[in-house]
Amino acid sequence: MTPTPEEPGRRERKRRQTLEHLARTAAKLFESLSYEAVTMERIAEEADVAKRTLYNHFSTKEAILAYWIDAELKRDLAGLQGRIARCTTFRARIECVLHASAGWCEQHPQHLMAYLRHRLLSVGAPGPQGTRPDGSDIALAWEQLIAAGQQSGELRSEAPAEQLATWFHHLYLGALLRWLNTPGLSLEGEFRAITELFVEGAASK
Known part of the structure; x- marks a missing residue:
């Protein structure tokens, strides 16, 4: 099936939405717990995503x-x-x-x-x-x-x-x-x- 011209735009919007969701979730944890206390695993859990999804977007805290x-x-x-x-x-x-x-x-x-x-x-x-x-x-x-x-x-x-x-x-x-x-x-x-x-x-x- 040939992709429509709109599909890349939708994928990019979804990618950015995921980045922003992960960053906002991490920021709330950094503010409430301290940066040092927060782990990547805790961010993934709080954001309700798989750890693999988190690492696909961000390699480190x-x-x-x-x-x-x-x-x-x-x-x-x-x-x-x-x-x-x-x-x-x-x-x-x-x-x-x-x-x-x-x-x-x-x-x-x-x-x-x-x-x-x-x-x-x-x-x-x-x-x-x-x-x-x-x-x-x-x-x-x-x-x-x-x-x-x-x-x-x-x-x-x-x-x-x-x-x-x-x-x-x-x-x-x-x-x-x-x-x-x-x-x-x-x-x-x-x-x-x-x-x-x-x-x-x-x-x-």
Whole structure:
């Protein structure tokens, strides 16, 4: 039987629904029990799926955590679009995103170290279909903001926006690591520092 054109779309929607169901189920367990206490077997049981189904979609607990955090970031970024559009400079736009990110991270510090470990170890490796190999939708946000800054003449255009976004994303991850490992450090302050470093280095001369 020849597949109809709609079938791949339905399969993809079902796959995404399964990913989201598994991630939401895991997130509830992470929040109620702690990340360390939750096992893949418990996630499969709570989600009412076979362990094989869970492993077909996520190879590790860290991958589920990363998918959930990335989905949270994507939702928050969508809600920021109006505020970002009202910003008139590249610095103001990227500071808007970083401010929102700091707020979320400060509410979920217990999950961030495992998330960062997974992201840093999987740099360049393909993630679930439809995701970026260098991390999350926030990495795509850096690229879009940098491209807009290049178009406005605020940032130099010699390097591709994707390359500059990768460099900024590494600064972002480094700031998070410093904050997690240094008691009393201000995450907002770390983000201001990397913004200053990046803008001064990438500014159009």
